Amino acid sequence: MTEIPIDHPRYESLITREKIVEGVRMGFTSQQGLVAQGRGEAFDYLIGEKTIESAAVAERAAVAYILLAKRPIISVNGNTAALVPESLVALADFTGAALEVNLFHRSDARVHKIIELLKSHGAVKVLGGKGDKRLDLSHDRAIVDEEGIFSADVVLVPLEDGDRCQKLAEMGKTVIAIDLNPLSRTSLSATVTIVDNVTRALQNMIHFTKEMKQDSRQSLEEVIEAYDNNEVIADALYAIQERLKQQSEERGIRWI
Ligand code: PTJ
Numbered sequence: 588m589t590e591i592p593i594d595h596p597r598y599e600s601l602i603t604r605e606k607i608v609e610g611v612r613m614g615f616t617s618q619q620g621l622v623a624q625g626r627g628e629a630f631d632y633l634i635g636e637k638t639i640e641s642a643a644v645a646e647r648a649a650v651a652y653i654l655l656a657k658r659p660i661i662s663v664n665g666n667t668a669a670l671v672p673e674s675l676v677a678l679a680d681f682t683g684a685a686l687e688v689n690l691f692h693r694s695d696a697r698v699h700k701i702i703e704l705l706k707s708h709g710a711v712k713v714l715g716g717k718g719d720k721r722l723d724l725s726h727d728r729a730i731v732d733e734e735g736i737f738s739a740d741v742v743l744v745p746l747e748d749g750d751r752c753q754k755l756a757e758m759g760k761t762v763i764a765i766d767l768n769p770l771s772r773t774s775l776s777a778t779v780t781i782v783d784n785v786t787r788a789l790q791n792m793i794h795f796t797k798e799m800k801q802d803s804r805q806s807l808e809e810v811i812e813a814y815d816n817n818e819v820i821a822d823a824l825y826a827i828q829e830r831l832k833q834q835s836e837e838r839g840i841r842w843i
Pocket of ligand 1: 616617619620621622623624625626627628630664665666689690691692693746747748749765766767768771783784785786
């Protein structure tokens with residue numbers, strides 16, 4: 588890994604980049620994952636590289652859905668395995684959700700490497716190795732475990748591609764997406780859209796889980812009832828607009 592000085596103004600972002608590169612080197616992350624990360628970085632810059640208020644609202648609603656679920660699942664791909672393995676395991680542990688490896692650029696070798704990685708971070712059981720069911724999709728993200736994503740009622744999909752997200756929603760599942768692009772097909776078809784970097788989103792969700800875990804069923808249901816996903820997406824777009832405006836004006840560029 589390249590040594591990144593801690594006082595570098597873009598330290599967090601550069602470390603994240605190094606982790607993805609390391610993920611490719613170790614065989615967890617696909618090469619295409621590098622491109623996806625670059626796209627994410629651009630959107631992260633536009634929202635100010637921080638959790639915007641509406642993302643925190645979505646993160647709380649996501650936790651309420653997961654805590655109320657009968658069979659919640661956290662779907663893990665090559666990018667999240669490289670970036671946040673500890674947080675994935677911790678969130679599963681605190682909420683009682685299961686972990687399932689599900690890949691777009693699927694190979695058995697990558698699935699098993701990621702399962703082993705999560706186990707090395709403390710996961711007891713990780714699904715995804717059986718692949719004994721198919722969703723109605725023409726690519727390999729269709730391959731799921733029957734006891735996992737196939738029969739889940741709530742699925743957390745960080746960095747998803749849009750058609751599986753739509754398919755899961757069509758199957759009547761609650762889909763929680765983490766995607767920095769507020770206008771991606773994933774973002775627009777999820778039940779809860781978290782426009783935040785997965786590195787911050789999972790940390791926040793762990794924090795909210797600790798806060799909300801003892802709450803009554805009724806109070807969790809109230810969080811969900813009060814939640815409006817369209818408002819959250821609109822707020823993310825507004826935050827991007829305001830950030831562009833502020834950055835332009837600070838540099839003496841007139842905002843039209
Ligand atoms: O490991 P695999 O084989 O399952 O492949 C995983 C990737 C991510 C390569 C695959 O799902 C893919 O190609 O995804 P897309 O279609 O590029 O979509 C990724 C979305 O995630 C984009 O909208 C990005 O803006 C967003 N994104 C990228 N990095 C982050 C992110 N969102 C949150 N946090 C990030 N760090």
